[in-house]
Amino acid sequence: MIVPAYNEEGAIANVVRSVQEHVPGVPVLVIDDCSGDGTINFARAAGAEVLALPHHLGLGGCVQAGYKLAHELGFEYVIRVDGDGQHDACDIPRILQKLKSSGCEMVIGSRFVAQNGKGSSALRSIGIRFFRAVLRPILGKPVHDPTSGFVGVNRRALDVFSRSFPLEYPEIEALVVLQRRRFRFEEVPVKMHPRRTGRSSITAAKSLYYIVHVLLGVFVNVLKYDRLLHRGPRQPGQGA
Amino acid sequence: MDRLLNVTTALSIVLLIMVLVSVRRAHIRVEYSVSWLAASAVMLILSRARPVLEYITSHTGIPDTPLTLFLIAGSVFLVMFFRFSIIISHLRDDNIALAQRVAILEFHVRSAAKHEG
Numbered sequence: 001m002i003v004p005a006y007n008e009e010g011a012i013a014n015v016v017r018s019v020q021e022h023v024p025g026v027p028v029l030v031i032d033d034c035s036g037d038g039t040i041n042f043a044r045a046a047g048a049e050v051l052a053l054p055h056h057l058g059l060g061g062c063v064q065a066g067y068k069l070a071h072e073l074g075f076e077y078v079i080r081v082d083g084d085g086q087h088d089a090c091d092i093p094r095i096l097q098k099l100k101s102s103g104c105e106m107v108i109g110s111r112f113v114a115q116n117g118k119g120s121s122a123l124r125s126i127g128i129r130f131f132r133a134v135l136r137p138i139l140g141k142p143v144h145d146p147t148s149g150f151v152g153v154n155r156r157a158l159d160v161f162s163r164s165f166p167l168e169y170p171e172i173e174a175l176v177v178l179q180r181r182r183f184r185f186e187e188v189p190v191k192m193h194p195r196r197t198g199r200s201s202i203t204a205a206k207s208l209y210y211i212v213h214v215l216l217g218v219f220v221n222v223l224k225y226d227r228l229l230h231r232g233p234r235q236p237g238q239g240a
Numbered sequence: 241m242d243r244l245l246n247v248t249t250a251l252s253i254v255l256l257i258m259v260l261v262s263v264r265r266a267h268i269r270v271e272y273s274v275s276w277l278a279a280s281a282v283m284l285i286l287s288r289a290r291p292v293l294e295y296i297t298s299h300t301g302i303p304d305t306p307l308t309l310f311l312i313a314g315s316v317f318l319v320m321f322f323r324f325s326i327i328i329s330h331l332r333d334d335n336i337a338l339a340q341r342v343a344i345l346e347f348h349v350r351s352a353a354k355h356e357g
Contacts, residue, residue, distance in 0.1 A: 065340040
């Protein structure tokens with residue numbers, strides 16, 4: 001389990017304990033993105049291992065650091081839960097089960113598959129609908145919750161992400177990176193809680209920048225990996 | 241026109257001196273000073289070679305010679321900014337990779353110390 005966190009001292013201990021409760025025995029790694037508060041201490045006190053970044057990298061760099069470490073340590077499956085307490089740890093076993101049973105490279109915990117999600121602002125809902133429409137033809141299948149950070153990946157995706165991962169607003173671009181390598185993803189319904197503490201990194205003022213940035217990232221990835229599509233289908237276990 | 245060319249000459253010389261002084265004081269690395277030196281040299285040469293400017297103006301259909309000078313200056317600096325954006329992007333990628341590596345190594349050191357202890 002990896003938990004990216006930035007200034008989440010108010011939520012991180014509960015997140016770690018909740019994860020340990022629902023998937024006992026599974027190592028929990030909190031990646032601290034150079035928080036200015038006591039996130040590291042609270043995470044360690046709750047029983048997590050901490051990967052402390054020496055300076056602030058942003059969400060993508062933070063998550064990729066966790067993927068790199070997990071890849072080095074030889075993990076077969078990695079599930080990411082955000083450190084703000086929005087994701088419900090009771091959904092983790094379902095994501096892990098889906099990863100193992102389906103054989104797909106990524107499983108997304110989706111708020112909207114069973115329409116059981118709540119807590120998304122109107123602005124975010126509009127953004128999600130917009131990106132669903134953009135991604136539908138690129139991915140070749142609908143994705144209900146492309147901005148979800150509650151995701152599980154297997155070793156093949158880990159191999160790719162440990163070397164190449166979008167650095168800012170990574171969720172949507174990561175889907176395109178996987179699709180261009182002919183990897184598969186599935187969605188499972190999850191519950192989403194309102195943020196307990198802290199603030200979202202995407203404020204209303206940043207929304208327009210977010211949309212432009214992600215759109216650009218999506219199209220760059222489509223172009224970048226275009227040649228890979230012409231090399232024929234990938235075999236499981238084949239290097240990226 | 242002459243006054244404009246004189247001002248451009250003066251600005252080019254100031255820029256040239258500033259870059260050379262910065263290189264000497266190691267504020268700019270030599271490899272990154274080359275672009276600035278080239279840009280200031282181009283501006284200096286153009287501001288002192290009025291026939292060249294007029295030749296370019298007449299052959300490109302630009303209505304005014306000063307406008308030609310500003311278009312060339314703008315183009316030179318746009319190319320430089322683009323080059324620096326590429327350099328900054330590479331540096332940022334390297335910086336992120338290094339920060340991640342440092343964090344991972346610290347994690348391994350801490351884990352090893354814990355196991356030994």
